[in-house]
Ligand SMILES: [Zn+2]
């Protein structure tokens with residue numbers, strides 16, 4: 001029997017179990033940081049298959065399963081799936097509709113978790129065909145951007161040579177893969193600015209330092225970073241998302257509070273943004289006689305896909321599904337993914353997996369569906385085996 005026939009047979013054998021597993025997760029979604037039952041179900045399925053794993057990584061619901069190849073020592077590849085759901089009320093009428101009011105798998109992480117479990121089962125069945133080690137990361141709290149960093153701090157990336165993830169993508173038909181070398185998703189950092197002015201009567205502005213006027217100058221001045229300071233061919237987003245000040249029409253406020261986000265695809269530009277922003281904030285606040293407090297809180301780095309890992313995924317994808325089902329992603333997105341924390345420690349790739357769902361991610365009718373599972377499991381299993389010399 002050829003290894004491809006064996007691979008397809010193994011996937012076919014576990015697929016009904018994995019489809020049922022996804023339905024169960026979809027019906028019982030859990031919010032970021034509260035994935036207790038999801039993690040317990042993953043752990044039980046791994047135990048039933050005799051796959052060694054650690055639970056409660058870093059005090060959260062993360063699980064790392066480890067499968068050693070039967071052909072001796074070698075490289076290590078990590079595969080990641082996220083487990084958390086979102087605070088959205090599901091509007092799909094499906095037998096596995098969410099039974100947890102106000103919570104649903106609107107980003108398809110039910111599919112990612114089921115896909116990774118299926119991959120674990122198949123790799124475990126085929127472990128005599130490769131050398132080295134596969135680590136499987138069942139990650140909590142992706143949507144709140146704390147799961148990956150916690151798992152990395154707990155040491156999950158020690159000894160890992162490459163790391164791979166799939167994310168369901170509604171723009172493509174089920175079974176279609178979207179690949180991109182280099183920047184794929186942006187960094188996401190947040191900031192908070194408080195402008196301390198001097199309040200007073202709105203009829204006597206000359207006796208005050210008006211934080212609303214200063215904030216208004218800053219909202220426009222900060223955009224000059226993107227339009228006049230950084231190269232127009234470097235994508236950067238500086239968003240002032242919230243601006244709060246004042247209590248009544250005849251009072252000039254004591255302070256104004258502005259909140260926002262910064263997105264980039266370039267690590268050096270990302271690192272330079274706090275200094276660039278504060279220079280403008282300081283200059284404008286000083287010129288208008290105000291003081292300020294500025295807090296810049298780092299979130300996630302950009303997701304930069306490694307060319308050799310993408311080349312391997314492309315080779316495997318084209319071989320298994322045909323060249324027409326492997327497409328080039330024309331552009332990155334300014335969305336963020338905490339998968340980038342793993343990429344700080346090893347080269348890797350985020351691959352888009354078509355779901356064909358007519359609804360957008362993070363909306364009440366999104367559904368990962370059953371159709372992408374077979375493709376996802378085949379791709380992850382074969383990419384891992386190929387990386388490990390099978
Ligand atoms: Zn999401």
Ligand SMILES: [Zn+2]
Nearest residue numbers: 107108109167
């Ligand atoms: Zn997601």
